[in-house]
Structures are given as C-alpha cells and as structure tokens.
Amino acid sequence: MTAPADDPGWLRHRVTLEAAAGTGDDAGGESLAWATFATAWARIEPVEAREKAIAAHLAGVVSHKVTLRWRGDVTASMRIAYRGRHFRIRTVHDPDESRRYLQLGCAEEGT
Numbered sequence: 001m002t003a004p005a006d007d008p009g010w011l012r013h014r015v016t017l018e019a020a021a022g023t024g025d026d027a028g029g030e031s032l033a034w035a036t037f038a039t040a041w042a043r044i045e046p047v048e049a050r051e052k053a054i055a056a057h058l059a060g061v062v063s064h065k066v067t068l069r070w071r072g073d074v075t076a077s078m079r080i081a082y083r084g085r086h087f088r089i090r091t092v093h094d095p096d097e098s099r100r101y102l103q104l105g106c107a108e109e110g111t
Contacts, residue, residue, distance in 0.1 A: 011041040015066070016081040017074065037078060042068040044082060047105075063090075066104040070094060074102060079109070086110065 018034040025031060047063045064087055066080060080087040091105035 011043050011068065013042045013044050013082055015040055015042045015044070015068070018079050018081055018086075020077060034079065034081075038071075038073075040068045040071070042066050042080075042082075044087075062108040064106045064108060066106050068102055068104070070099045070102045074104070080104070080106060 016039050017037040019037040021033050021035040022030040023033045043066070045065045045067075047065050049062045066087065066089075074089070074092055076089050076092055078089050080089065086109040087104075087106035088109055089104050089106055091103075093103055095101060095103050
C-alpha cells in the first residue's frame, strides 16, 4: 500500500479512537461505556453494504476500511467515532509490514 505523495488530503477524516471502559453501578453490576483513547487523521472507505437476517428480520450491515498512520496501541476491542457514527473495529493489520499505515476492518454500528 502506498499513499499518494501528492495528495495532502488523503487522510482527511478526523476520527476519535474509543476504548471500552466498564463502569460500576450501585447494584454491583457493570455497564459498558466508551472513553476517548486518541484522535487521529484517517481515511474512511466503504467496502460493502448488505442485508443480514438477525432475530428473524433483516438488518443492514455496512463494512468500512479505515486507514490511519501506524500506531501500535490499536486493538480490535476498540471502536472509531466520526461525526456521530460509530465503527466497531474487527481487524487490525499493517498492510505492507512497514509500520507506516494501519488498516482497520470495521463494521458500522446502528445501521
């Protein structure tokens, strides 16, 4: 994977990486909350949109590829927030093993 050297707007989406943080309640249980982990410039590209049968009804599933500059602290248990949308990270990999970029396979939540 090579970034366009002459395109300054290649990574044009300002995204927020969020990590899951459990918060306790008064009854001794725990609820899931998301805390800001970092912000980064990224490129968000839609990959596929399809329908899937969930609990006997059809639901839309939209997947995206998100590319950002390489960082070693991103995991598949995180999500990305961008303009009120949330993308659950499914896969994390360095496309050419050069530690220049990180590609995230994501599924959009709430579609």
